[in-house]
Amino acid sequence: MINLGVLVSGSGTNLQAIIDAIEAKKLKCSIGVVISNSHGAYAVHRAKRHNIPVEIIPNNIANTREDYDTIIIDTLKRYSVDLVVMAGFMRLLTPKFVRAFPMRIMNIHPALLPAFPGLNVQRKAVEYGVKFSGATVHFVDEGVDTGPIIIQSAVPVYDDDTAETLRQRILKEEHKIYPYAIQLFVEGRLEVKGRRVIVKEHPKIKGSMQNPCYADD
Ligand code: GRF
Numbered sequence: 001m002i003n004l005g006v007l008v009s010g011s012g013t014n015l016q017a018i019i020d021a022i023e024a025k026k027l028k029c030s031i032g033v034v035i036s037n038s039h040g041a042y043a044v045h046r047a048k049r050h051n052i053p054v055e056i057i058p059n060n061i062a063n064t065r066e067d068y069d070t071i072i073i074d075t076l077k078r079y080s081v082d083l084v085v086m087a088g089f090m091r092l093l094t095p096k097f098v099r100a101f102p103m104r105i106m107n108i109h110p111a112l113l114p115a116f117p118g119l120n121v122q123r124k125a126v127e128y129g130v131k132f133s134g135a136t137v138h139f140v141d142e143g144v145d146t147g148p149i150i151i152q153s154a155v156p157v158y159d160d161d162t163a164e165t166l167r168q169r170i171l172k173e174e175h176k177i178y179p180y181a182i183q184l185f186v187e188g189r190l191e192v193k194g195r196r197v198i199v200k201e202h203p204k205i206k207g208s209m210q211n212p213c214y215a216d217d
Contacts, residue, residue, distance in 0.1 A: 002029040002186045005081035007072075007089035008036050012043025013171060014087040014108060014178050019050050021179035026209045029186050032079040035072060037091060053079065059091070069097040076101070083185055086140065087178070095142045103148075103192050105140040106185070108178050110170045112136060112152055117145035122170065123163035133157050133166060135174045137181040139192065148197045150181045150190060153213050176212035183209045 006015050015034065021027035034047035035055045047054045055075050062068040073096070076084060084105040098105065111121040113136040116128075125133040134154040141147035153173040157166060184190050187208070189200040202208055 002082045003032040003080055004029055004083050004085050004182070005076045005079060006031055006034045006047075006085045006087050008034060008043035008047075008087050009038050009041055009090040010043060010088040012041065012046045012087065014174055015043050016046050017175035018085065018087070018179050018182065019046070019052070021183075021209075023050075027179045027183050027186070029083075029182065032081050033075065035075060037089070043088070065092075066094045066096050069094045073097060073100045083182070084140075085178075085182065092144060093140060098140055098142050103139050106150070106178075106181060107138055107140050107145070107147070108174050109136045109138065109145050110167065110174065112154060113138060113145055113149060120163070122167045125157060126161050126163055126166055131157055133170060135170050135177060137177055139197070148192050148195050150184070150197045150199075151177050151213070153177050173212075176215075180209055180212050 006018065008015055018027065019031065022029065022031065031052050033053045033055055034043065035057055036044050037057055037059050039056050044054055057071055057075065062071060082104065084101050086105065086107040111125060112132065112134045116124050132154045134152055136152045137150045139147040139150065153176065155169045155173060184199060189202065191198040191200055
């Protein structure tokens with residue numbers, strides 16, 4: 001069974017969506033470890049509530065970003081992690097980390113990449129005046145939010161939206177598409193061809209998760 005290592009820094013609603021999908025048997029994998037760079041992250045509380053092993057690795061544990069990532073890599077290997085899932089982990093990964101798990105690190109970003117990479121992107125989308133934004137799950141490469149895109153879900157941006165109302169609307173989509181993207185990986189259906197991720201046909205496995213972008217709520 002594919003074993004996940006989930007990296008978190010914040011409230012952990014995406015972690016919760018992944019846990020819920022596993023418990024509902026829609027997502028057929030395990031979470032071997034949740035790693036947080038912050039003691040106070042609510043995500044840590046969520047993991048503990050579900051008896052998932054937690055490792056806190058504070059930012060100041062290492063002098064360089066590479067040394068920090070070496071500790072994370074070692075921890076992930078110690079828990080036999082197959083797929084690294086970044087769920088609101090507020091650090092940029094070094095090339096060493098990315099090369100240790102090639103096309104085996106996923107991230108979720110609250111915008112329709114390649115528009116609005118980086119931080120505070122819901123506010124930037126509202127201020128820019130785009131009519132649609134959304135969520136993107138992608139593999140992590142050595143750039144910032146530049147890796148091959150696995151799945152996206154779009155939401156409208158309304159005239160009276162604030163960064164917060166848009167954030168909430170996008171978050172709902174995140175919770176649908178992240179477990180789905182992970183399940184596609186679990187089923188071995190993601191084929192990376194250069195920048196493109198091809199989603200291979202499902203060999204008609206019963207009970208497989210429906211693409212949430214086409215499913216009713
Ligand atoms: C989400 O908006 C995600 O897209 C971004 O960080 C946020 C994490 O939220 N990468 P949560 O901790 O999963 O609630």
